[in-house]
Amino acid sequence: MRTRRLHAVPVPAAPAAEPGQETTADEPLWRHLLGARLRRLRxxxxxxxxxxxxxxxxxxxxxxxxxxxxxxxxSEMIAAVAGALGVTLLDLTVAVARELSGLRTTAERQLVRNVARVLSLAA
Amino acid sequence: MRTRRLHAVPVPAAPAAEPGQETTADEPLWRHLLGARLRRLRxxxxxxxxxxxxxxxxxxxxxxxxxxxxxxxxSEMIAAVAGALGVTLLDLTVAVARELSGLRTTAERQLVRNVARVLSLAA
DNA sequence: GGTGAGCTTCTGCTCTGAGCGGAGCACCGC
DNA sequence: GCGGTGCTCCGCTCAGAGCAGAAGCTCACC
Structure with missing residues (x-):
C-alpha cells in the first residue's frame, strides 16, 4: 500500500471552474481502475x-x-502488460472511462433517491 | 527524460491474442497523452x-x-491536477481515448493510401 | 540599446516508492 | 500427511518522483 509521502499531496484549493463544469472529488484512483481492468482481462x-x-x-x-x-x-509497464494481454492503451482507457461513467451514473441515481427520501420525510 | 532502468522493460513476447483482436505496439505512452491533455486544458x-x-x-x-x-x-497527483483544472479522471480518460482513437483512424487511412500507392506502382 | 517582470524549463539533489527475490499462505488432488 | 499450483506478503536496492534554485525566453517599457 502506498505510504504517506514526505511531500504529501494536499487537497487542491477550489478551482476556478468554468460555469456549468462540475468537480468530483471522490472518484477512484487511476491505478485502482486500471489494475482491476487488467486483472479482469487476464x-x-x-x-x-x-x-x-x-x-x-x-x-x-x-x-x-x-x-x-x-x-x-x-507508462511503459502499462504498455508491456497491455501487450501481454493483447490489448491497447486505447482499450484500457475506454474501459476505465466506461467504468467511471457507470459509477457517476450510479451516484447520480443514488442522489436523486436520497433527495426524494428527504423531501418525503419533510412533508 | 526517463533514463533506462536497471530492470529494463523488455519487449513482451507475442501474446496469445484472441482471434480478431489486434495488438498495437506503436501507441504513444499514457503519460505523454495525459500530459498533453492537461496542458491543453490549462x-x-x-x-x-x-x-x-x-x-x-x-x-x-x-x-x-x-x-x-x-x-x-x-494517481493522486493526476487527481490533484485534475481537481485544480476543474475536470475529473473520467474527463481525462475519455479525452485520451479519443486522442488514441483518432490516431488509430489516421494510421489506418495512411495504411490504405500506402497500399494503393504500392499497387499503382506495380501496375 | 537596456531593464524588469512574468512565465517556463533546466539542473542537481534528497528520499520515496517501484520492482523484485525469497518466503508464506491457501487450495487441491493423491 | 505430501507435493504442486497460484497468489500474496515481506524486506530490500536503487531508479526516479518531486522540488528549490538557477537559467532561459518573451514581452513591454524607457
Missing amino acids: TDRGQTLTETAERAGISPQYLSEIERGVKEPS | TDRGQTLTETAERAGISPQYLSEIERGVKEPS
Whole structure:
C-alpha cells in the first residue's frame, strides 16, 4: 500500500471552474481502475499471473501488485502488460472511462433517491 | 527524460491474442497523452503553470514536467491536477481515448493510401 | 540599446516508492 | 500427511518522483 509521502499531496484549493463544469472529488484512483481492468482481462483469458507476467517481462509478484492497485506502474509497464494481454492503451482507457461513467451514473441515481427520501420525510 | 532502468522493460513476447483482436505496439505512452491533455486544458483556461500548480498543491516545475510527459505522476497527483483544472479522471480518460482513437483512424487511412500507392506502382 | 517582470524549463539533489527475490499462505488432488 | 499450483506478503536496492534554485525566453517599457 502506498505510504504517506514526505511531500504529501494536499487537497487542491477550489478551482476556478468554468460555469456549468462540475468537480468530483471522490472518484477512484487511476491505478485502482486500471489494475482491476487488467486483472479482469487476464482472468477472462484464463491466464495465470505467471504466464502474463512472463509475457510482459515482469515478475508475477509485481503484476499482482499492479492489478490490486498497490503499485503505480509506469507508462511503459502499462504498455508491456497491455501487450501481454493483447490489448491497447486505447482499450484500457475506454474501459476505465466506461467504468467511471457507470459509477457517476450510479451516484447520480443514488442522489436523486436520497433527495426524494428527504423531501418525503419533510412533508 | 526517463533514463533506462536497471530492470529494463523488455519487449513482451507475442501474446496469445484472441482471434480478431489486434495488438498495437506503436501507441504513444499514457503519460505523454495525459500530459498533453492537461496542458491543453490549462492553456485553454488561460491559467499559468504557477496558478494551476498552486491549486494542485505542487510545484510549477513539476507540473511542467508532468505536462511534457517527462515525469510519471502518481494517481493522486493526476487527481490533484485534475481537481485544480476543474475536470475529473473520467474527463481525462475519455479525452485520451479519443486522442488514441483518432490516431488509430489516421494510421489506418495512411495504411490504405500506402497500399494503393504500392499497387499503382506495380501496375 | 537596456531593464524588469512574468512565465517556463533546466539542473542537481534528497528520499520515496517501484520492482523484485525469497518466503508464506491457501487450495487441491493423491 | 505430501507435493504442486497460484497468489500474496515481506524486506530490500536503487531508479526516479518531486522540488528549490538557477537559467532561459518573451514581452513591454524607457
